[in-house]
Amino acid sequence: xxxxxxxxxxxLRAGELVGIPTETVYxxxxxxxxxxxxxxxxxxxxxxxxxPLICHLASADAVFGFGKANPLSERLAExxxxxxxxxxxxxxxxxxxxxxxxxxxxxxxxAHKTALELLASTGPLAAPSANKSGQVSPVRAEMVERAFGPxxxxxxxxxxxxxxxxxxxxxxxxxxxxxxxGSITIEEIAGKGIPIxxxxxxxxxxxxxxxxxxxxxxxxxxxxLEEHVPPAEPMNSLGETPNPAWASRWRDAGTDPxxxxxxxxxxxxPIDARIRFNLSEQGNLREAARNLFFYFDLPGASDIQMLxxxxxPDQGIxxxxxxxxxxxxxxTGRIENGRLLILERA
Ligand code: TXA
Ligand code: MG
Numbered sequence: 001x002x003x004x005x006x007x008x009x010x011x012l013r014a015g016e017l018v019g020i021p022t023e024t025v026y027x028x029x030x031x032x033x034x035x036x037x038x039x040x041x042x043x044x045x046x047x048x049x050x051x052p053l054i055c056h057l058a059s060a061d062a063v064f065g066f067g068k069a070n071p072l073s074e075r076l077a078e079x080x081x082x083x084x085x086x087x088x089x090x091x092x093x094x095x096x097x098x099x100x101x102x103x104x105x106x107x108x109x110x111a112h113k114t115a116l117e118l119l120a121s122t123g124p125l126a127a128p129s130a131n132k133s134g135q136v137s138p139v140r141a142e143m144v145e146r147a148f149g150p151x152x153x154x155x156x157x158x159x160x161x162x163x164x165x166x167x168x169x170x171x172x173x174x175x176x177x178x179x180x181x182g183s184i185t186i187e188e189i190a191g192k193g194i195p196i197x198x199x200x201x202x203x204x205x206x207x208x209x210x211x212x213x214x215x216x217x218x219x220x221x222x223x224x225l226e227e228h229v230p231p232a233e234p235m236n237s238l239g240e241t242p243n244p245a246w247a248s249r250w251r252d253a254g255t256d257p258x259x260x261x262x263x264x265x266x267x268x269x270p271i272d273a274r275i276r277f278n279l280s281e282q283g284n285l286r287e288a289a290r291n292l293f294f295y296f297d298l299p300g301a302s303d304i305q306m307l308x309x310x311x312x313p314d315q316g317i318x319x320x321x322x323x324x325x326x327x328x329x330x331x332t333g334r335i336e337n338g339r340l341l342i343l344e345r346a
Contacts (some may be wrong), residue, residue: 003153004155015030017044017153019148021155021158022110023083023111023161024164024166025293026129026137026140028045028128029125031125042097045132045133047133051133053098055106055107057107064088066094076169076194082184083166083167084169086108087106090105115157136328138293139159159294162289162290163293164317164320165183167182167189175194175197215327216328217328219296219299222296223329224331225332250334250336252341257271260274260304261277263308263309266283269335271340277291277295279292279295289321308340
């Protein structure tokens with residue numbers, strides 16, 4: 001159900017949830033200072049309580065009223081309003097249900113006119129992506145209604161301009177750790193002369209707990225053609241694969257091409273498919289990011305049984321696209337003589 005800003009304000013003040021547009025993906029918003037309202041987010045999404053929420057505010061000044069600044073976080077705040085989330089130490093003004101009890105709270109100032117107009121009249125809004133836990137993040141108002149029902153209140157802000165979630169950063173003394181790749185790229189951060197610190201696997205899960213969960217289940221199984229998967233072992237001079245055990249792990253996907261949708265990028269994938277979605281015919285990674293989640297969700301309404309995609313160039317926002325593709329993939333695939341093979345899980 002579409003609502004306007006003043007309806008949304010009344011609902012939020014009454015402790016209810018509202019779907020809100022941002023430049024990245026739609027959020028499921030509640031008044032962050034009202035724990036009873038925030039509980040409803042976890043219930044609606046079926047989200048585990050250990051997975052904390054991002055607080056959205058109207059300006060960097062407003063954020064630093066809740067979270068503690070340090071020199072590098074202030075530099076990163078120059079990306080606001082924009083698709084960057086900062087983890088800041090906070091002084092317990094944000095209820096622990098929002099932060100899952102962490103000493104850090106995640107903050108973001110979204111670059112979306114309607115979201116900023118709303119935030120001008122509210123305090124912090126806790127808002128995860130407006131999907132059920134484990135599903136694809138919504139990039140249009142109708143995707144939010146599909147997830148939570150036609151009567152669920154949503155402000156329609158049109159298709160999301162970015163289409164992929166924000167980059168989550170932790171500013172440390174000597175550099176920035178990127179805990180979730182997103183639309184603000186490593187190149188852009190490094191371009192400000194800010195050192196990028198290597199991700200430490202053991203902290204990363206603690207610092208961005210949501211990243212440890214499997215994610216982004218598309219409407220139908222997704223086969224990811226990975227160039228980095230070792231190809232079949234080299235054939236001998238007779239054209240046989242020396243290790244039959246290895247080869248036998250690959251099986252024919254057995255799906256009728258009429259029921260396959262190819263997620264092409266730039267050039268078509270070498271596979272027979274009735275439906276083709278091109279992430280970007282021009283090979284533009286920003287355009288691909290904008291289309292990705294919309295295409296993940298499309299086959300739900302058709303007789304398509306399988307999506308086939310390949311990774312895109314691993315640069316700029318392409319890194320975030322590849323991260324989402326890998327999290328969404330249900331199978332690893334390769335193409336042999338025009339046939340789609342998928343790898344049996346070991
Ligand atoms: O673009 C976005 O970031 C969107 C829009 C709506 O702003 N929001 C979003 O929220 O993607 P969500 O909840 O789907 O993802 C937030 C991620 C989760 O992986 C969560 O674990 C992490 O941020 N996070 C949130 N608060 C945190 C905290 N205090 N410490 C560590 N990680 C945190
Ligand atoms: Mg999410």
